[in-house]
Amino acid sequence: MGKTLVTGADGFIGSHLAETLVKRGEDVRAFVYYNSFGRDGWLDATPKEIRNEIDFFRGDVRDPNGVRAAMTNVDNVYHLAALIAIPFSYHSPDSYVDTNIKGTLNVLQAARDSGCGRVLVTSTSEVYGSAIYTPIDEKHPYQGQSPYSATKIGADRLAESFYRSFSLPVTIVRPFNTYGPRQSARAIIPTIITQLLAGKKEINLGSLHPSRDFNYISDTVDGFLAIAGAEAAIGEEINIASGEDVTIGDLAKLIIRKINPSAEIVLDDERVRPENSEVDRLLGSNEKIRKLTDWKPRIQLDEGLEMTIDWLRNNLDEYKPEEYTL
Secondary structure, three states, X not given: OOEEEEEOOOOHHXXXXXXXXXXXXXXXXXXXXXXXXXXXXXXXXXXXXXXXXXXXXXXXXXXXXXXXXXXXXXXXXXXXXXXXOHHHHHHOHHHHHHHHHHHHHHHHHHHHHHOOOEEEEEOOHHHHOOOOOOOEOOOOOOOOOOHHHHHHHHXXXXXXXHHHHHOXXXXXXXXXXXXXXXXXXXXXXXXXXXXXXXXXXXXEEOOOOOEEOEEEHHHHHHHHHHHHOOHHHOOOEEEEOOOOOEEHHHHXXXXXXXXXXXXXEEEOHHHOOOOOOOOOEOOEOOHHHHHHOOOOOOOOHHHHHHHHHHHHHHOHHHOOOOOOOO
């Protein structure tokens, strides 16, 4: 049995996925972004007994040669490496094309050349844009409302083309909004929590009316694993969604009640996205994943928030609550 490759293993979802695969007894190669500090992102924080079981490959998905080398003797690949911050994509779109589209192309080409058994390409619910209908199923139209989402649409369609053109065993995995320990402060839940834990009385936020469908990190990881184990998922694109949504305003009030009920929400214009770029509603259908696998969401929002707050309280020094993170 060959290795399982996780690209983006140094990131939020990728690190949790790599750890879980090791715990399941798989031979894991973690593709992490090379840097001169010798750091492996969130995998630096993984328990030593797990880290010692990981085969680290330090490189850049934009480099086809490195990707090809990383794919040696690999049976399955979970491709999560991507640039994901929407605001940063407004002023650096070229880097999103290079990483998200060309990086995905490099993974697909290397997987085809190596005869890889399964390729799971990570998409995002942002490809749907503001919901035309809800719950959003996999037949919902795509709308690129940011350079980020446009590049993920491009990556998804490349993945589809490799399945249709070359019979590469690809599945497009489309998580809705994941949250939990290790998530960057550019995401809404850690943004709110870290400001509150830092003692701020005024919580700076952007638009409060958009709604999102949140999955706790363990549910998202379980979704990846369930899809990887389903032969019927090959050639498909599949949502990982809770099937419930909450507005950002209501979410913020819920978290405020848990940490500091006297805090108030303050509108920060810097955090407001352009009107036609803001995705107003994301509420996903999980009918397809539940039909093809035995997956179902297990962690309710209230429980997931409690676990996330506890983790952030113990790791607040990893964040800069006084700054706006793109």
